[in-house]
Amino acid sequence: MLQAYLFIIVLTLFNLVIDVPFALYRTFVIEEKWGYNKTTKGTFACDRLKGLLITCVLAGLFMPLILWIIHVAGSALIPCLMGFSIFVILFVNLLVPVVILPMFFTFTDLDEGELRTAIFAESEKTAIPVSQIKVIDGSKRSSHSNAFVTGFGSFRKVVLFDTLMNTHSKDEILAIVNHELGHVAHMHVLKFAAISIVKLTIIFSLFSLVLNNPEILLSFGVNHTSAFMALLLFTTILDPFNFPLQFGEMYIIRKAEYEADAYACTYNHAEGLKSGLIILFKHNKGHLIVDPLWSALNNSHPTLIERLQAIDKQIAVSDKNN
Numbered sequence: 001m002l003q004a005y006l007f008i009i010v011l012t013l014f015n016l017v018i019d020v021p022f023a024l025y026r027t028f029v030i031e032e033k034w035g036y037n038k039t040t041k042g043t044f045a046c047d048r049l050k051g052l053l054i055t056c057v058l059a060g061l062f063m064p065l066i067l068w069i070i071h072v073a074g075s076a077l078i079p080c081l082m083g084f085s086i087f088v089i090l091f092v093n094l095l096v097p098v099v100i101l102p103m104f105f106t107f108t109d110l111d112e113g114e115l116r117t118a119i120f121a122e123s124e125k126t127a128i129p130v131s132q133i134k135v136i137d138g139s140k141r142s143s144h145s146n147a148f149v150t151g152f153g154s155f156r157k158v159v160l161f162d163t164l165m166n167t168h169s170k171d172e173i174l175a176i177v178n179h180e181l182g183h184v185a186h187m188h189v190l191k192f193a194a195i196s197i198v199k200l201t202i203i204f205s206l207f208s209l210v211l212n213n214p215e216i217l218l219s220f221g222v223n224h225t226s227a228f229m230a231l232l233l234f235t236t237i238l239d240p241f242n243f244p245l246q247f248g249e250m251y252i253i254r255k256a257e258y259e260a261d262a263y264a265c266t267y268n269h270a271e272g273l274k275s276g277l278i279i280l281f282k283h284n285k286g287h288l289i290v291d292p293l294w295s296a297l298n299n300s301h302p303t304l305i306e307r308l309q310a311i312d313k314q315i316a317v318s319d320k321n322n
């Protein structure tokens, strides 16, 4: 168990050493050149250390648990691993906004005023309760802008990047917030969690095949039965099989973006959303022309042109109905 844990930590350190020069170049050369970088070398180093700490803690929690499940589950391995994956997904969803994000960003309450009142009015209109509106100091690291909604029920928070507040008008921010509320209305987080659980169940079922076939381990030069080695080997050979699945996954995520845009249109935010998206695009210097195959595999959001066209279609439909 300790050996497996140490192996994960050494592997993480190894990946960190390889990644750091690239990350330094990306942040302090490329992002700097285009005026996005706001990170200092101290913040950069501090972020890496915090990331390493999080990996150590999470690996320390999950690694023994997963190896223990494999050890004791016997014929009930798949349902046990499924239960474990539900636990991990819930744990991560609850942990990220409450513990991990505050380690990297400072959250402050949005000042009383017109925008705050208008966002709460938006929450009332859509019947999606929001308890807090926070501003996150994204500008400390980068001038890329964004917004998101996090938490459940009465703990739900709307989070705005300070960079978004500096670049968008009130109507545009409201349209973007309404788009985020659209994700809540369509239960996208729950749907994605369900998809992840199905995916993990398939992966775990395949893993039990590897675990129960010592020949597979032998063919890779492992001459003893080790749950950890089977897990490690399995995750390595899984990668090429994951590749085609990514097309399907990205398609579903992009479809959710169209649904959230359409939702904002039904609340009369079509024009605000269009101009808000154009400003975001200009500000983040997005790609205007994207290779369709690359986009199908990598883009979690439809391109700006695709989104604008879809919003225009929505406007045409609602004009026809009125």
Ligand SMILES: [Zn+2]
Pocket (backbone or CB within 6 Å): 179, 180, 183, 257, 260
């Ligand atoms: Zn979205």
